[in-house]
Amino acid sequence: MEDIKHYCDLLIIGSGIAGLSTAITAGELGLNVILINKEPNIEESNTFYAQGGIVTLGKNDSPELLAKDIIEAGDGISNPLAVEIITKEGPKLVEDFLIKKVGVQFCKTSLGEIDFAQEGSHSRRRILYCMDETGKAIEIALSRKVKEFKNVKILTNYTAIDLLTIPHHSTNPLALYREPQCIGAYVLNNLEERVERIFAQYTVLATGGLGRIYLHTTNPPCATGDGFAMAQRAGARLINMEYVQFHPTSLFHKDADGFLISEAVRGEGARLKTKSGETFMEKYSSLKDLAPRDEVCRAIYEEMLARGDNYVYLDIASYSKIDIKKRFPNIYSKCLSLGIDITKEPIPVVPAAHYICGGVQVDIWGRTSLKNLYAVGEVSGTGLHGANRLASTSLLEGLVWGIRAGKHIAENFEKEKPYKESEIPSWIYPELEEEVDPALIQQDWFSIKSTMWNYVGIIRTAKRLERGVADLRYLRNRIEDFYKRAHLTPSLISLRNGIQTALIVAESALRNKRSRGAHFIK
Numbered sequence: 001m002e003d004i005k006h007y008c009d010l011l012i013i014g015s016g017i018a019g020l021s022t023a024i025t026a027g028e029l030g031l032n033v034i035l036i037n038k039e040p041n042i043e044e045s046n047t048f049y050a051q052g053g054i055v056t057l058g059k060n061d062s063p064e065l066l067a068k069d070i071i072e073a074g075d076g077i078s079n080p081l082a083v084e085i086i087t088k089e090g091p092k093l094v095e096d097f098l099i100k101k102v103g104v105q106f107c108k109t110s111l112g113e114i115d116f117a118q119e120g121s122h123s124r125r126r127i128l129y130c131m132d133e134t135g136k137a138i139e140i141a142l143s144r145k146v147k148e149f150k151n152v153k154i155l156t157n158y159t160a161i162d163l164l165t166i167p168h169h170s171t172n173p174l175a176l177y178r179e180p181q182c183i184g185a186y187v188l189n190n191l192e193e194r195v196e197r198i199f200a201q202y203t204v205l206a207t208g209g210l211g212r213i214y215l216h217t218t219n220p221p222c223a224t225g226d227g228f229a230m231a232q233r234a235g236a237r238l239i240n241m242e243y244v245q246f247h248p249t250s251l252f253h254k255d256a257d258g259f260l261i262s263e264a265v266r267g268e269g270a271r272l273k274t275k276s277g278e279t280f281m282e283k284y285s286s287l288k289d290l291a292p293r294d295e296v297c298r299a300i301y302e303e304m305l306a307r308g309d310n311y312v313y314l315d316i317a318s319y320s321k322i323d324i325k326k327r328f329p330n331i332y333s334k335c336l337s338l339g340i341d342i343t344k345e346p347i348p349v350v351p352a353a354h355y356i357c358g359g360v361q362v363d364i365w366g367r368t369s370l371k372n373l374y375a376v377g378e379v380s381g382t383g384l385h386g387a388n389r390l391a392s393t394s395l396l397e398g399l400v401w402g403i404r405a406g407k408h409i410a411e412n413f414e415k416e417k418p419y420k421e422s423e424i425p426s427w428i429y430p431e432l433e434e435e436v437d438p439a440l441i442q443q444d445w446f447s448i449k450s451t452m453w454n455y456v457g458i459i460r461t462a463k464r465l466e467r468g469v470a471d472l473r474y475l476r477n478r479i480e481d482f483y484k485r486a487h488l489t490p491s492l493i494s495l496r497n498g499i500q501t502a503l504i505v506a507e508s509a510l511r512n513k514r515s516r517g518a519h520f521i522k
Contacts, residue, residue: 001194001429002194003196003197003426004189004196004197004198005196005421006072006155006197006198007195007198007200008032008033008034008153008198008199008200009026009031009032009200009201009202009409009413010022010026010033010034010200010201010202010203010204010409011033011034011036011184011198011200011203011204012026012034012035012036012038012203012204012267012397013185013204013205013206013207013226014036014037014045014050014206014208014227014377014379015035015036015037015043015045015143015154015206016045016046016139016206016208016377017019017047017112017123017135017139017142017377017395017399018376018377018378018380018399018400018401018402019035019045019206019396019402019403020035020139020143020145020146021097021142021398021399021402021403021406022169022204022206022374022376022402022403022405022406023035023146024102024142024145024146024152024304024406025405025410026151026152026405026409026410027151029406029407029410029411030151031151031409031410031413032150032153033149033150033152033153034153034155034198034200035146035152035153035154035200036136036154036155036156036160036187037155037156037157037431037483038157038158038159038190038222038226038490039222040156040157041159042141042154042156043139043160044220044474045208045220045222046135046208046220046222046223046378046399047135047138047139047221048135048136048139048220049136049220049260050118050134050136050138050187050394050395051133051134051135051260051262051264051330052127052129052132052134052262052263052391052392053117053119053128053129053130053134053392053395054084054098054127054129054134054138054395054396055122055126055128055390055391055392055395055396056090056091056094056126056127056128056396057126058125058127059116059125060124060125061124062488063084063087063088063125064087065124066124066126067083067087068123069121069390069518070083070087070123070384070386070393071083071146072121072188072292072519073292073385073390073391074093074357074383074385074386074387074388075386075388075517076387077383077387077517078383078385078386078514079188079382079383079386080363082384083384085364085404085492086384086396086397086400089237090396090399090400091500092105092143092244093399093400093403094128094396094399095488096398097136097399098399101145101179101188102138102141103141103144103145103146104130104138104141105130105137106128106130106134106137107129107130107131112503112515114128114403114520115128115129115130116128117264117268118264118267118268118290119264119266119267119289119391119392120266120267120287120289120291120292120296121287121292121293122390122391122392123173124325127264127267127391127392129264131326131327131328131329131330132262132264132328132331133256133329133330134395135248138395148241151483152515156185156188157381158188158189158190158232159187159190159490159493159494160187160188160207160226161187161188161427161488161493162181162185162186162230162233162234163182163184163185163203163233163234163373164182164184164185164186164197164199164424165181165182165183165235165370166178166183166418166419166424167185167411168234168235169189169194169242169422169424170182170419170423170426171423171424172419172420175192175419178418178419179371180370181370181372182202182234182292182370182371182373183199183200183201183203183417183419184197184198184199184200185197185200185412188349188489188490188493190490193487194326195428195429195486195488197424199421199425201372201413201414201415202372202373202374202409202413203372203373203374204366204373204374204376204405204409205227205230205360205368205374205375205376205380206227206375206376206377206379206398206402207226207227207230208222208223208227208377208379209223209278209356209378210224210225210228210244210353210356210498210501210502210505211223211258211352211353211354211380212449212498213225213448213449213452213453213455213498213501213502213505214244214352214353214449215449215450215453216350216351216352216353217250217352218247218250218257218258218259218352218354219258219353224428224497224498224501225497225498225504226494226501227267227359227495227500228241228356228359228360228362228500228501229376229496229497229500229501229504231360231368231370231373232378232500232504233405234370234373235370236360236361236368236370236373236375237360237368237369238358238359238360238361238381238508239358239381240357240358240359240381240385240386240387240508241356241358241359241504242505242508242509242512242518242519243355243356243357243385243386243387243388243516243517243518244353244456244518244519245293245294245353245354245355245356245357245388245389246293246294246297246352246353246354246457246458246504246518247260247263247293247352247353247354247355248263248293248296248297248300248349248351249261249262249265249266249272249347249349249351250349250351251334251335251347251348251349252310252348252349252350253340253348254384255338256334258352259434260344260352261314261331261347261349262331263293263349264328264470265328265331266290266314268316268320268322268327269316269319269320269321269322270314270315270319270320271288271315271318271319272299272312272314273290273313273314273315274311274312275307275311275312277306277313280303280312281296283299284296284299284302285299292388293354293518294387294388294517294518294520295392297351297458298458298459298520300350300351301351302432304350305423309350310350310394311350312349312350313346313347313349314346314347314349315346315347316342316346316347317344317346318346318505322508324343325343335347339473340356341375350405351458353452353453355378355389357388357389357517357518358381358385359375359378359380359381359382360375360379360380360381361379361381362374362375362376362381362382362401364382364404366401366403366404367408374405374408374409375396376402376405376422377398377401378400380401382401385397386517387516387517387518387519388517388518400484404426419490427487429488430484430485431487432485432488433486434482434486434487435486436486436487436489436491436492438491441491441495444475444479444495444499445498447471447475448472448475448499448502451468451471451472451475451506452468452502452505452506454468455468455506455507456468456506456509458520459520460509460519460521460522461522462510462521465506465509465510468506468510469503469506469507469510472499472502472503472506473503476499476500476503477501479495479499480496483495483496497522
C-alpha cells in the first residue's frame with residue numbers, strides 16, 4: 001500500500017472551540033498547521049452541540065466573584081492558577097476573539113445590549129448565549145474563520161490512531177537515551193482505508209470528551225475518549241479522571257439519543273418534579289433547582305430510586321415568565337417533534353454523562369508532561385474544574401487554552417528534529433487481516449457502556465468499582481487482541497480508545513476512596 005506522509009509545524013487533532021482557536025492563533029502567527037477531524041464535517045464536535053452558553057462577566061460582576069463560584073462548584077480542589085487565568089483573561093478573549101475577530105453574534109436585549117443568562121451555581125447573570133444553540137453558532141463562526149488561512153490545512157475523515165513518539169517508534173537503538181517527545185501521529189485515511197504518517201514539530205490534542213463510554217450521555221457519537229487513550233499510550237500523565245460530571249437533565253425518550261435540556265432552562269425558572277408532580281430539590285440544597293450539577297444529579301437519582309421511577313419532570317411551563325419558544329427554539333422544536341409541548345407540559349428528563357472534569361495534565365500554556373505535546377479543551381486537565389465543573393465554563397476554557405497554546409508554540413518554536421525520518425517506520429499491517437464484524441463492535445460497546453453506567457456512574461460503591469474494573473480489564477484484553485489482527489476501521493479505533501478510557505476512569509475512581517464533587521462513593 002502507498003506510503004503517504006504529511007509534514008507541518010503543528011498538528012491539531014480535533015476541531016471544536018479549543019482546536020479551532022489553536023489553529024486560528026497559530027495560523028495568524030505564521031505556522032504551517034494541519035487540522036484533522038475523524039468525521040466528514042469539520043464542525044462535528046462536542047462544541048457544536050453545546051446549548052447553554054459561554055461564561056463572561058455580567059453586570060455588578062468581577063473576576064473574584066466568578067473565581068469564587070468556580071472554586072465552590074469544584075468542591076475546593078480547582079487549580080488556583082487556572083482559575084485566575086480564566087477569570088482574568090477569559091472575558092476579554094470572548095470580546096476580542098469571539099465577538100470582534102470571529103464574529104459570533106450573541107443574543108441582545110430589546111435595547112440592543114448584550115443579554116446575560118442565569119445558570120446553576122452562578123451568583124450573577126453572566127452567560128452569553130445564542131438562544132439554545134450557542135455552541136453551534138460559535139463552531140460555525142470559528143470554522144468559517146479558520147478556512148481563511150492558506151497555511152492551515154484541514155483534513156476531514158482522518159482518524160488519529162496513535163501519537164508518534166521517540167524513542168518508542170524509533171528503530172534507532174540510541175534513541176533510548178533521548179528525552180521522550182511527540183513528533184506527530186499515525187492517522188487513518190477513512191475513505192482510502194490507508195494509514196498515513198503526519199510528522200509535526202508540535203502536536204495538540206483537542207479531541208473532546210468521553211461521554212459515549214456511558215449508556216446515557218449528552219455527547220455526540222464522536223466523543224469516544226480518543227485523546228485520553230492516545231495520551232496514556234504515549235506516556236503522558238492524566239489527572240482527576242474519576243470526576244465525570246453527569247448533566248441532570250437529558251430528554252427521556254426512546255428517540256431522543258441523549259438530547260440535552262440546557263441548564264439555562266432551570267436558570268429561567270424551571271423546577272424539577274417527581275412523576276406525581278411534587279418539587280423535591282428543596283430537600284437537598286438551599287439553592288434548590290440551581291444547585292451544582294452533581295447535587296442535582298444525585299437528588300434525581302435518589303428520587304427515582306425511592307419511587308421506582310425511570311425519569312423525573314422538568315417543568316418550565318408552570319413557572320417561567322419568558323417567551324419559551326423564542327428563548328429555547330431548538331429545545332422546543334425537538335421536544336415538539338417527539339410529542340411534548342414544553343409551553344404546556346413538563347419535560348421528562350434523566351441524568352446523563354456530560355463532561356469529564358479531569359484529563360491530560362497540562363500547565364498554564366497547555367503543555368503536557370510529554371515534550372512537544374499539548375492538550376486543550378475537554379481532553380486537557382488544567383485543574384480548572386476541580387471535582388465538578390461550573391456551568392458554561394467549558395467553552396471558555398477551550399477558548400482560553402486554545403489561544404494560549406497557539407501563542408506559546410509559535411513564540412517558542414524549535415525547528416530542530418532529534419530524529420531522522422528514516423528511523424520512524426511506516427505502519428505495519430497484519431499479514432492476514434480479519435474483517436471487522438459490526439455485531440462484535442456493537443456488543444463490545446454495549447458491554448463498556450453498561451459497565452460504566454452501572455458500576456462507575458452517578459453513585460458508586462467499592463464493590464461496584466471493583467467489579468467494573470475487573471470486567472473492563474477482561475474486555476480490554478479481548479479487544480486489544482482483536483485490534484492487532486483486524487482490518488483497521490474508524491469504528492475499531494474508537495472501540496480500542498473507548499475501552500482504554502473507560503478503564504482509566506474506573507481505575508481512577510477505585511483508587512480515590514474519598515467522595516468529592518462528581519465522584520460520590522456510597
